Amino acid sequence: MLQALLSRTIPMRILHLIIAILFSILPQTLRAESPLKKASFIPQWSPQAQFAGYYVAYEKGFYSKQGIDLRIHMGGPNSPPLEFLEKGKATFATQWLSTAIQKRSQGVKLINIGQIIQRSALMLVAKKSRGIHKPQDINGKKVSLWREEFQIQPMAFLKKYNLNVKIVPQSYSVNLFLREGVDVASAMWYNEYHTILNAGIDPDELTTFFFHEHGLNFLEDGIYTLENTFKKDPELCHAFVKASIEGWLYAFSHPDKALDIVMRYMSAAKTQADRVHQKWMLERMKDLILPRGDFDTPMGKLASSDFTLVAKELHKSGFIKKIPDVNSFYPKDFQYAKK
Amino acid sequence: MLKNRGIAFKLILFFTLSSALIFIAIVTYNYFFSRKIIEKDIEEKARNLALATVNRIEAVLRPLQKVPENVAYFMEYGSCNKEDLLRFLREVVKNNPEVYGSTVAFEPYASDRKSLYFAPYFYKNKDKLEFSYLGGENYQYFHLDWYQIPKELNRPDWSEPYFDEGGGNILMATYSVPFYKVVKGKRQLMGIVTADISLEWLREIVSSVKILRTGYGFLISKNGTLVTHPRKDLIMNATLFGLAEERNDPLLRAIGKKMIKGEAGFISFKSAVFGRECWMYYAPIASSGWSLAVVFPQDELLADITRLNRTVAFLGIVGVLLLSIAVVFIARTITGPLRKMAQVTHDIGTGNLDFELPPVKSGDEVGKLTEAFQYMKTSLKDYIKQLTETAASKEKIESELKIAHDIQMSILPKVFPPFPDRKEFDIYATIEPAREVGGDFYDFFFIDPDHLFFVIADVSGKGVPAALFMAMTKTLIKSISVPGMQPGEILTKVNYELNQANESCMFVTTFCGILNTKTGEVHYTNAGHNPPLLIRQGEEATYIEGGRNVMVGAVENYVFKTDRLIMESGDVLFMYTDGVTEAMNEREELFSDERLRGEIVSLQDKPIREMIAGVKEEVISFAQGAPQSDDIAMMILIYRG
Incomplete structure (x- = not known):
């Protein structure tokens, strides 16, 4: 109630200032009583290190530090994250860029507020013993592919090298x-x-075909929310992304602690x-999130060229009819990454 | 250094060192030999255990394979409607206790043109037979391993073990067999027949593998996933290759590769459970492509040997110590008495015979030696006692002899010149008994103012009897000699007297004479004595042969004859006993009459004392230190007119 009242009457910047001052003045014991914004999050799969940053941020209290009372939903094959967003079951979700663009073009008003993975981890793998050493060797072979969005890159790859295969x-x-x-x-x-x-x-013994090495760097896990949510409370989005990135950085510098946390979540998920x-x-994940291996590049940024690459390929392959506007998909001037 | 050490030290050193060396050699050999045997034995045991376990597992898997194979055969060659199929499938699951569940899953629209999925599934749920149709939006079985793999491979296949979620959370594996139909001359896949098997029994079988104290067995799937393992957290969560990666152990990865390739082997590696070196035997389960391993720690394998060796080493050390103590004891029983006896011997050297010998405890060499010492002590004591007594009596005799000597010498005239107022003659005599007292004697005295009686004699034998006989003879001669008697008469009388009580049959050679100091006439009698030398002025020295008589005392009532000679002024009469001429040197040569005569000749111009001293000197130098064997008496008479 207090928060709602304040948010209507006082500009956000001043509110933030006040909160910051209050935090620095108030004794530790009183901080816990300060109001936290409720929010929920769903990763696109069951617990594993692919989402270590979020679990770590949660366990280390980074979200509550950012003023969020977060609830993490259990992801899995039967819990499509974008559906959770659409139906309001989750405030934030992770999803592949290609899937998100498709959803957007289907009219779901979701926006990317943080592109976590900066390099595609999807690949094709073959045994050298089956005589496969280069893309052309795949011609006429049996190739197993996952469904739907997982097929976009492989299909483009097959087309690129003009390969005829049994899928x-x-x-x-x-x-x-x-x-x-x-x-x-x-x-992956x-x-x-x-x-x-x-x-x-x-x-x-293996031949690997990384799509990012074949001009098909379709970025994967990004953080999504509904446009409405963002418009209503950009600070919440900002805080969520910031805490998540802090979680990732902590996980990378404390891998053992991060793994302990992940293992606990996995064991809970059986x-x-x-x-x-x-x-x-x-x-x-560290290689994918920080492809250049440094912490200086701002994290979580979606480059419009990465967006365009995916959107064009989706359009070309007929997955989408119209390429969405990058600026409506990814809010401009939305900088959260710490630098 | 060692040379000067005691026997005990040497014995201990030798026995301890040599027995310790022998002991170490035995223990070392024993260790390596027994280790080899045990290793060989345990390898055999591990192999047998692994193969036996594999056979137990195969004994379950192989018959189970028959079930879906038979169903598939029935599907291919039999013909039945849906009801028959359901009944048939139901009977199959019901009548095969090892089958947990079974389905006949058809290809899309293969069973019914209207339905995409058709897969009736019978399964057991707590002894109850349940039924359901598989397939649906959330269960697109065409894309699942149990369906897809045999389909793509066109052959039956065992699935990876998996946890059946919701089905009691048990470990399961599925054997899938594809079945076909010939359509328009083409063999076309119709579907897959499966049989699920619970793998709970597998855990029991593998966990019953016990080798040594903590040895265990584990089973990995075709992908290297740990299906059973003592570490519960690893089961179905880790692969052998993951463990190898975790431990950065390329060897373990290599072992894993061999295992999933279906090889068998015996190798050494570091166990995840024990964290130490282990032996492992692995063997494939051919039907399912899984692999079973039997693992046991190496140190445990050797624990018994180590323990045995430790005990043996302990016993050995105690043994060597006991041996040392025994050696010390034995050495003490030898060296103790020896040392005591060494001390005793030293004491004997200083003359102490009142020593204590160690008691004789045994009949061995030391005991005998002690006994000998005891005997020696007694003997020595007796001997010394005897010696002391002898010495005392000898001393007594000697002192008596000394007295006798003095007495004997005192009865001989010893003052020279004896008659300083008589210028017509000179007489000088010496006597040198071979012992304290002797049988030789000389004497001279005036029978009347003009007649000088002189005598030199040698009693047969030596020592005290000769001395007594000599004293008797001398006294007799002196007491019998009266003026006017001839030397022969005197000796006849003396001979008679001596023969009155001569029990010992002694006799005496005598040369005696009476010098008429006015005329130089000498009456003399030689009773078996050495002839004296007469040296006349300007003539050669000659032995007075004269008439020979028997020795005085030899023949009773013998009448001695008297001979006569005239001494001119300056003539010298040299008388002596056989001690002179029969003096012997070391070559046992006699001094001889000839030598004596030559000597006298060379000395004839000297004063009589010097003549006697010169002969004496010559005899001594001739003898060259050989002991004097006989009394030596010499007497010189010079007539000066």
């Missing part, structure tokens, strides 16, 4: 590939690729918890 639907496991039911399989660098390695196949695998995933 087989790919499930969550890589066993079909391991048993050589298919010659080429889709993989931070996940399935490592699963393949840890099923006893050495990296030098999913297979392989710490080694999660460690690999966290390390790869």
